[in-house]
Amino acid sequence: MTDGNGTGLRAGRQLSLGAFLLESGHHIAAWRDPASPRAAGLDFRHYVRAAKAAEAAKFDLVFLADSASIRGFDSPSFPFEERGVRLEPLTLLSALAAVTERIGLVGTASTTYNDPFNIARRFASLDLLSGGRAGWNLVTSSNESDPGNFGQHGPVPHAERYRRAAEFAEVVDGLWGSLDASALRYDKASGVLFDKEGLHPLHHEGHYFNVRGPLNVPPSPQGRPVLVQAGSSDDGRETAARTAEAVFVAYQSFSEARDYYGDVKGRLGKYGRHPDELKILPGVFPVVGRTEAEAREKFESLQNLVDPVVGLGLLKTVAGGIDLSAYPLDGPLPEVPETNSGKSRQKLLLELARRENYSIRQLYLHIAGARGHWQLVGTAAEIADQLEYYFRNEAADGFNVMAPQLEWGLDDFIELVIPELRRRGLFRTEYGGRTLRDHLGLARPSGRRRFAPIAAGSSYSEAAAE
Amino acid sequence: MTDGNGTGLRAGRQLSLGAFLLESGHHIAAWRDPASPRAAGLDFRHYVRAAKAAEAAKFDLVFLADSASIRGFDSPSFPFEERGVRLEPLTLLSALAAVTERIGLVGTASTTYNDPFNIARRFASLDLLSGGRAGWNLVTSSNESDPGNFGQHGPVPHAERYRRAAEFAEVVDGLWGSLDASALRYDKASGVLFDKEGLHPLHHEGHYFNVRGPLNVPPSPQGRPVLVQAGSSDDGRETAARTAEAVFVAYQSFSEARDYYGDVKGRLGKYGRHPDELKILPGVFPVVGRTEAEAREKFESLQNLVDPVVGLGLLKTVAGGIDLSAYPLDGPLPEVPETNSGKSRQKLLLELARRENYSIRQLYLHIAGARGHWQLVGTAAEIADQLEYYFRNEAADGFNVMAPQLEWGLDDFIELVIPELRRRGLFRTEYGGRTLRDHLGLARPSGRRRFAPIAAGSSYSEAAAE
Structure with a gap:
């Protein structure tokens, strides 16, 4: 093993890989690929196949995303895209737990x-029945379609969402530590089942929640589920630095990814981490x-399936709401x-x-195609080069692999890229x-409680202090 | 097949059987039985074994019960009883779905x-991934331990709970009917995925809930999950007659069971059912x-495991709060x-x-032992006689089998009683x-919507009309 050209590699350090399983795959037109099963997001066997291949x-x-509504059903491109009609993720993961090891x-x-x-x-139950394999990707919901299903007229404002999320995470983590495994004696001879010493009610009284506890599920072999987050705003970075154990982020360039990596890793110290x-x-x-050439061909085969209505719908967002469908x-x-808004990515795209x-x-x-994610089209060696470069140069500890299509697309990665990563x-x-x-x-x-107090000086701390 | 001595048997009518899987089993001391696995309620393999045996x-x-708290951890008998420390039921059922057919x-x-x-x-997802095998046992929560975990100081009053439950069921059932299977076209050739005609937003605006819909999970092969209920109060009976497709009830005598059966079945007509x-x-x-003798012996082996502290705790409830632990x-x-309260069962017990x-x-x-349920101790023929009598005489359409212990207790029923029922x-x-x-x-x-309006003349209708 070489030290490459970076500074981030300690001896034996290896990268982590997630397989992000999303309906037919991550390409926006993957559902139209001849190999994709019909209604893949609703097909348990499809997920079993992919999960077993990844294992x-x-x-x-x-990794499973969530969707608590059919998204954007008032948009003109509605009928042509996958819209979050899929199995509820924890239901699906619980079933997958039974067929993986x-x-x-x-x-x-x-x-x-x-x-x-x-x-x-629910996560503690999944964690226990899977033998300590659960993780919770904590998100806040900002989309326009979910609120109506929960009695809300519109998305909850950003600061409010993060304040609630911070308290929510605090309570969940507190509950995960509220029942010691040692509290469960199950001593058949003496008839003593519980040891009350191992019960730790939370008595949490907060802004959003009052929760007594303890939880009625004990810790799994991994102690508690892994806490994953996805936010990249300043609030999101601070929350991650304080509470997350893994973050899933979307960046399109090395410099963005390395900036994020350095920034967030740098924030951990003030929380004693x-x-x-x-x-x-x-x-x-x-x-x-x-x-x-083969890689380009595969990519083109998917690109050719993008309906113009879908493409124009995306462009409308990028072009500040302007409908381009009248132009050739x-x-x-x-x-x-x-x-005049700070939509820098949109400006860059137009430039x-x-x-x-174009x-x-x-x-x-x-x-x-990749809906704004970091897209790599090439041979296994080329792709491994990129992943290695990020990994060795403090831009990533691993990757969440968003296969463009979940049959051949995931299999290609497994058959070609994984061996290349192993060789290295x-x-x-x-x-x-x-x-x-x-x-x-x-x-x-x-x-029992892991999170340090919120550090001063971020909008997150201001929101939390309100 | 004979017509027996009853009137309720139509040609070929057969009884339905549920296997109620509860931790180590339904006897209060089942966890101490030598054959019971340690912490059975947390042991996925234990449930897999029982579910496969039942299948x-x-x-x-x-059938799985729920518990959203550790129950009664302030009571003196606390350390000696199972207290609802167990896997969350939908998580567990989703995992069981993957290993049963x-x-x-x-x-x-x-x-x-x-x-x-x-x-x-969640139920629609379970229903879909299991191929149409899900049922929802709708309950309201009246126990003293749950509210503190959800920001409440005490149980929600009865009428309020039922009013919320009625609206809740209405919304859930409406959501289950809000996305036609035909809405999901997935036509790869034309690129049309959705047919908007098949989307039916609810736009429910009620007393407790505002829910737009539609649900983002389509119907399973059985259309929608089976709606099960458990209430036996007047409100519970009326709710069942209007909305339930199966009810799970606890009665200790034939006359009680037949009265309930006649009463509830008689209420269906006014809802057009x-x-x-x-x-x-x-x-x-x-x-x-x-x-x-063997049956008695098995029962005694469990009875001998009841700790006096647990027994006295139960008696305290029966004896109007009086502590009998000072007496021999x-x-x-x-x-x-x-x-002076209407606790007729308690009075009967003291008499x-x-x-x-005693x-x-x-x-x-x-x-x-059976925690107030209908207890049958005997040979397969004796037990089958009882079940048959209830079934043929309009007291039951089937039974939820609450095995005293989930290894030998459930196996005995399967090996001895089931063949006897088949012979008949x-x-x-x-x-x-x-x-x-x-x-x-x-x-x-x-x-799309199944429930008839609430009929006048019940406390349920009064509560709902408030």
């Missing part, structure tokens, strides 16, 4: 439209071929008035279109342990 | 401390032996002042104790269909 390849975890099971659940006792109990206590896993959308698809981008002389179709295809000494050939914490290299938490 | 025996369903999966979830969109989505659209399944606690266990029951000259120990053992033509030898509705003989629901 055979020794991925650290499978080692792989971690990370599910997304929102703090905005749930209750902390219920969430603590070591940088290794938080694993940073950017999403990557890999299209792999045995040759570069293969003609140039018309003049689009500048928006790119001008510079590259047609309308070319521009929407540029953004449509970057990825395991066997699981070293049985729990998700074992796979990620995270310690079993000790103590 | 091999062609039970209609497995035919048996129905009925889980309890409370309308008091949940949200209807989340509950609708046929009596067969609701299956009434009393709980039964069977202790089976090859001889009567094997001496007579002291004078207990009459309580029984006097009549039979010692304190004998009295608590009388009530401890009362129970299937093979599943006739694949869904829970198939097993129970319930039609696949049609239409």
Whole structure:
């Protein structure tokens, strides 16, 4: 093993891999691929196949997103896209727990439209029945479609969501530490089942929640579920530094990813945490071929399935709400008035279109496929080069693999890229342990409450102090 | 097949059987039985074994109770009893769905401390991934331990709970009918995924809930999950007659059971429902032996494990709060002042104790074992006689079998009683269909909203009209 050109590699350090299982796959048109099963997001066998393939390849975890509504059913492109019609993630993960043995099971659940006792109990139950393989991806819900299903007229404002999330995480983590395994004696001879000393009611009285506890599920072999987060705003970074054990982030360039990595790792110290206590896993959308041409061909086969209505719908967002459907698809981008908001990514995209002389179709295809994620199209060696570079240069501890399509797309990654990573000494050939914490290299938490107080000087602390 | 001595048997009518899986079993001391696994309520393999045994025996369903707290941890008998420390039922059922193929999966979830969109989505997901085998046992929560985990200072009052439950059921059922299977086109050639005609937002605006819908999970092969209830109060009966498809009830005598059966079946007409659209399944606690002596011996082996502290705790409730622990266990029951509340069962028990000259120990053992359920101790023929009598005489459509202990206790029932029921033509030898509705003989629901308006003249209607 070489030290590469970076500074971040300690001896034997290996990368972590998640398999993000999303309906037919992460390409926006994956559902139209001939190999994709019909209604993949509702097909348990489809997920079993993918989870077993990921486990055979020794991925650290499978990762499931959440959707508490049919998204955007008032948009013109509605009928042509997957819209969050899928199995509820914890239901699905619980079923997957029964047909897998080692792989971690990370599910997304929102703090905005749930209750902390219920969430603590469900993840603790999954953790216990899977033998210590559960993780909770804590998110807040900001989309426009969910609130109506929970009695709300619109999304909860950002600061409010984060304040609630911080207290929610506090309560859940407190509940996970509220019943010692040693409290459960089950001594048949004496008839003593409980030892009351091991029960630690929380008596939490907060702004959003009053929760007595203790939880009625004891710790699993990994102590408690792994706490995963996804936020990249300042509030999100601070929350992650204080409480998360893994973060899933979406970045398109090395410099963005390294900035994020350095920033967030740098925030851990003030909470008394070591940088290794938080694993940073950017999403990557890999299209792999045995040759570069084959990879491009595979990518094109998906790109060709993007319906113009879907592409134009995406462009409308990018172009500040302007409807481009009246212009010729293969003609140039018309003049689009500048928006005055801080939508820097949108501005960059429009500049790119001008510079590259993109047609309308070319521009929407540029953004449509991977839906804004880091896209790698190439051979296994080329893709492994990129992953290694990020990993060795303090931009990633591993990756959440967002296969463009979940049959051949995931299989390609497993058959071609994983062996290449192994040749480089970057990825395991066997699981070293049985729990998700074992796979990620995270310690079993000790103590009943883990989170340090919120540090001063962030909008998060201001929101929390309100 | 004979017509027996009753009037309720139509040609070929067979009884339904549920296997109620509760921790080590339903005897209060089952956890101390040498054959019970340690911490059975937390042991996934224990539940897999029991569910597979029940499926091999062609039970209609497995049934799981819920507990959203550690119960009664301030009571003196606390350390000596199972107290609801167990896996969350929907998590567990989802995992069981992956390792079974035919048996129905009925889980309890409370309308008091949940949200209807989340509950609708979880059961619909379980229903879909199990191929149409899910059932929801709708309950309200009245115990003293749960409220503190959900920000409440005490139980929600009865009428309030039922009013919320009625609206909750309405919303859940509405959501289950809000996305037609035909809405999901997934037409790869044309690129059309959704047909908007098949989306039916609810736009429910009620007293407790505002829910837009539609649900983001389509119907399973059985249309929607089976709606099960458990209430026996007047409100509970009326709710069942209006909305339930199966009820689980606890009665100790034939006359009680038949009265309930006649009463509830008689209420269906006013909601435009046929009596067969609701299956009434009393709980039964069977202790089976090859001889009567063997059955008694098995029962005694469990009774001997009841700790006096646990028995006295139960008696305290029965005796109007009076602590009997200062009196000799094997001496007579002291004078207990009459309580003026309508606690008729408690009065009957005290009268029984006097009549039979029960010692304190004998009295608590009388009530401890089956925790107030219908207890049958005998040979397979004797037990089958009882079940058949109830079934043929309009007291039951089947039974929820509450095995005293979930290894030998459930196996005894399967090995001895089931064959006896089959000899009498009362129970299937093979599943006739694949869904829970198939097993129970319930039609696949049609239409989007099923519940008739609440009928006038019950406390339930008064509460709902408030």
